[in-house]
Amino acid sequence: MNSSADPTAALLEAVTVTARRLAGNEEISPALDPSPRPEMGDYSTNAAMMLAKPLGRPPREIAAELAAAIEAELGPTLEKTEIAGPGFINLFLGDAWYREATAAMASTGAAEVPPVETPERIIVEFVSANPTGPLTAASGRHAAYGDSLSRLLRATGNGITTEYYVNDGGTQVQNFAASIAARMNGEEPPEDGYKGTYVNELAERAKAEGHDPADLEGLARTGVGWMVEGIRGSLANFGVRMDDFFSERSLYEDNLVDRGIERMREAGHVFDEDGAVWLKTTDFGDDKDRVLVRSTGEVTYFGADVAYHVDKIERGNDRLIDVLGADHHGYVARMAAAMEALEGGKAEFEAQIMQLIHLIEGGQRTKMSKRAGDIVTLDELTGDIGVDAARWFLLQRSHNQTIDLDLDLARSQSSDNPVYYVQYAHARIQSILRKAAEEGADGGGDPLAAPVDPSEKALVSKLLEFPAEVHEAAERRAPHRICAYASETAAAFHAFYRDCQVVGAEGEGVEAARIQLCGVAAETIKRALELLGIGAPERM
Numbered sequence: 001m002n003s004s005a006d007p008t009a010a011l012l013e014a015v016t017v018t019a020r021r022l023a024g025n026e027e028i029s030p031a032l033d034p035s036p037r038p039e040m041g042d043y044s045t046n047a048a049m050m051l052a053k054p055l056g057r058p059p060r061e062i063a064a065e066l067a068a069a070i071e072a073e074l075g076p077t078l079e080k081t082e083i084a085g086p087g088f089i090n091l092f093l094g095d096a097w098y099r100e101a102t103a104a105m106a107s108t109g110a111a112e113v114p115p116v117e118t119p120e121r122i123i124v125e126f127v128s129a130n131p132t133g134p135l136t137a138a139s140g141r142h143a144a145y146g147d148s149l150s151r152l153l154r155a156t157g158n159g160i161t162t163e164y165y166v167n168d169g170g171t172q173v174q175n176f177a178a179s180i181a182a183r184m185n186g187e188e189p190p191e192d193g194y195k196g197t198y199v200n201e202l203a204e205r206a207k208a209e210g211h212d213p214a215d216l217e218g219l220a221r222t223g224v225g226w227m228v229e230g231i232r233g234s235l236a237n238f239g240v241r242m243d244d245f246f247s248e249r250s251l252y253e254d255n256l257v258d259r260g261i262e263r264m265r266e267a268g269h270v271f272d273e274d275g276a277v278w279l280k281t282t283d284f285g286d287d288k289d290r291v292l293v294r295s296t297g298e299v300t301y302f303g304a305d306v307a308y309h310v311d312k313i314e315r316g317n318d319r320l321i322d323v324l325g326a327d328h329h330g331y332v333a334r335m336a337a338a339m340e341a342l343e344g345g346k347a348e349f350e351a352q353i354m355q356l357i358h359l360i361e362g363g364q365r366t367k368m369s370k371r372a373g374d375i376v377t378l379d380e381l382t383g384d385i386g387v388d389a390a391r392w393f394l395l396q397r398s399h400n401q402t403i404d405l406d407l408d409l410a411r412s413q414s415s416d417n418p419v420y421y422v423q424y425a426h427a428r429i430q431s432i433l434r435k436a437a438e439e440g441a442d443g444g445g446d447p448l449a450a451p452v453d454p455s456e457k458a459l460v461s462k463l464l465e466f467p468a469e470v471h472e473a474a475e476r477r478a479p480h481r482i483c484a485y486a487s488e489t490a491a492a493f494h495a496f497y498r499d500c501q502v503v504g505a506e507g508e509g510v511e512a513a514r515i516q517l518c519g520v521a522a523e524t525i526k527r528a529l530e531l532l533g534i535g536a537p538e539r540m
Contacts, residue, residue, distance in 0.1 A: 006114075011091075016028070022062075029050075042093045042457070045088070063088070076094060099513055102517050106520050110524045123161045123312050127231075134230055135377060141399075142354055162241075205226070279338060319347055324353050325354055329353060358403065398478060432497075451507065456514070462488060490525065
């Protein structure tokens, strides 16, 4: 969106051009921020303070001169200016500016987001839970976060690939197969096995299809295949569709482990000692060097993961984002060191660490464990509170914070439930727009000339923040900011609806202007919810 189509950007451009002209075309980039309170105007700029050094004059003295120049530049769209503090200029915008801003959003797309200056090819790997059981509610937090982050990054113009890493090798899969075999034989799973009721179901299916319980390798492949099939279904039901499921086995079958190690050996960071293959991660800030291949020839978990990330790079990605569990803090430094050890064709590596989730019902926490079988699955959670509520409650707090998900609140259909509150705002707007269409309402007159109620100004201002908020949420890897934005926008609409009649509003152009504003608000709320993977119902 260029500045002519973005009212806020156009306003900032006018302030910037005026300030630079006053400073003899000095290259300054002033800020333009929404004022915290109506009595302080609509926007505030620090342009005068930025001019103090090049002009060699006090900021407040410059502010008086600059404010007059801004008033001349903006003309009737600006009611007045005020000087505040050390030299801030508060801008009080006229009704015409707000009506023109609404019209601009309506014509160009209220929820249009300009792309980043330098788009990247980014692979976002998330969930990647071991395929030894169904996805839990905890995995749902990873799924909601990774999917929403991917939507944000895509919305800001980046090329995104989403991927699930299937750990279909290693001890946990062997234990999984042994657990199925034990149940097929009417026995208890081994001590390190899996005891969930789903293992009984897999054993019954395996018996029905004629699988041999002694063939653990076959059971491992078959059981993992069934679990991945179920995981795909659970994710799809949750609104998450992965671009790819990457098999750990393929690292060995396609010789990717050897290729990855050789690439780092050529860079001079791999060495052999005591029969093992090591990566000298201490060269890049790690606290000790790490084993890639044990003396037995067994590839370590770290060695396999390094090879996987090298493959991600060789697929042409500029940035690798891993969404990891709370127990992976130590992993991040060594993987970052491994990525730094590569030469040529590197990619930026970052890890987003998810904190824990606790399900709360009646003041009690529910425990989740695949091995013990005492789990709450993602399907059970969404079946209980719905997909939309589940995604909202899993996203509304920063991923750096532990979540206590109140199931009673999530089930409620009241304004106390934040997702219901936001969705109801969208449904109410759609009801207004249907009524306006049925009655052929337009009110007559020029909507650009209609006076603007303070509640309308507050709503327009909030809608104008959407593109910047999307960029901020994407840059900070913070989908929870969109939850906050959607709630604030819904609150601004509800206040507008309380204070302002829409259909049947009196005054030249007022009805048409308010109908237009409702359309912009509906589009923006819907788009915000889409970025969270949440529906925007038209009736509730």
